Amino acid sequence: MQITIYTDGACDIHADNQPGGWAAILQATGDDGEVIRERVITGGDAKTTNNQMELVAVIEGLRLLTHATGLVIVSDSRYVIDIATRKKKAVKNRSLWQEFFRVADSHFIDWEYVAGHSGNELNERCDRLAVAEKNKRAKPKTHSPVEPAAIPKGAAGIYLSTRYAAKLKATAWAAVVVIGDEERELSGRLENKSELEGTLIGAITCLESAPGALDCIVFTAQEYLSKGMNQWLPGWIAKGWKTRGGECVKYQNHWRRLRQLKEGRQVQFRFVKTRDAIPEFQRGKELTAEVLNHD
Secondary structure, three states: OEEEEEEEEEOOOOOOOEEEEEEEEEEEEOOOOOEEEEEEEEEEEEEEOHHHHHHHHHHHHHHOOOOOOEEEEEEOOHHHHHHHOOOOOOOOOHHHHHHHHHHHOOOEEEEEEOOOOOOOHHHHHHHHHHHHHHHHHOOOOOOOOOOOOOOOOOOEEEEEEEEEEOOOOEEEEEEEEEEOOEEEEEEEEEEOOOHHHHHHHHHHHHHHHOOOOOOEEEEEOOHHHHHHHHHHHHHHHHOOOEOOOOOEOOOHHHHHHHHHHHOOOOEEEEEOOOOOOOHHHHHHHHHHHHHHHOO
8 A cells, every 4th residue: 555645835935924725635545556545634824934834734744644654745845855855954944844853753755746736636636725725814805806907909908718627637728819899719728738837828829929019918817927927027037047945937938938028018917816707708718618628
C-alpha cells in the first residue's frame, strides 16, 4: 500500500498577516493504483502568510498518520521542500518548523515537487480547497462587485474565459471581442496546458488579432492575469524575472509577449469576479464547453 499526501496553502504571496487557507489530501492506494482510502482536511487563519499555510498543510497531513510509515508528500512549495530536506535553513516560522520536524521524525518521507496550476488533479483540488478556506476568512467587501465599465469609443473589449478539463488534460479558452457594434468570437484548445497558461495564451492570441494601434480592455476571470500585468510585472522585471520568494516566474515567454503587445497602445486588464449576468462571459462559457467537447 502506498501513502501519498497532497498539500497546498493559499494566501497573498506579497503581504503578511492576510487571510489564508490550507488543505491536505491523504490517499492510500493499492498495488493496482486504486484508491483504498482517502482523508481530506482543511483549515486556515485570518492573519497568516503563504509559507505558513503551505507548512501547516504538511504538518496537519502528517498528523493524520497513526503510526510510523513511508510515504510521499506532493507539494508545489519549494520553500517547504527545501527546508524539510535540509537544503536550506529556516529563518522564519521556526516554531512551525520545530513542530514539523517533531511530527515528521518517525516517518520515511519522499518529497515530490509539482508546479502549481500545472494540471495535477490532486494539487488543483488542494488549491481549490485552500482558496475556499482563505475566502471564508476574508473580510466581506462593503462595495458592489466591479462590473465591466463601458468600452471607450474606438477601443476593443475582450471578454476572456477559460476552462480546464482534468480528464482530458486540456484547457479551452474563448473570447468575445466587442469593437463598436461588432462582435466576433475566438477560441482554442490547448493540450497539456494549465488553465493559467491557457489564459495567457488566449490573451496573447486576442491582442495579436486586434489592430496594432487599437486600445483594448481585457476583462478576465483569471485574477492572476490582471494582477500579473497591473501589479507584479515591474517587480518581476526589476528582479530579473524572479518572484518575491526568489523563484523563476512561470511562463516568462508569455508575460514578455503580453508586455510587447502593450507597446504603442493602451491595454488594460480587469478582473471581473461576478460574471453570471454578463452575456459575453456566458457566451464564453458556452464556447469553452464546445471546444472541450469537440472530438
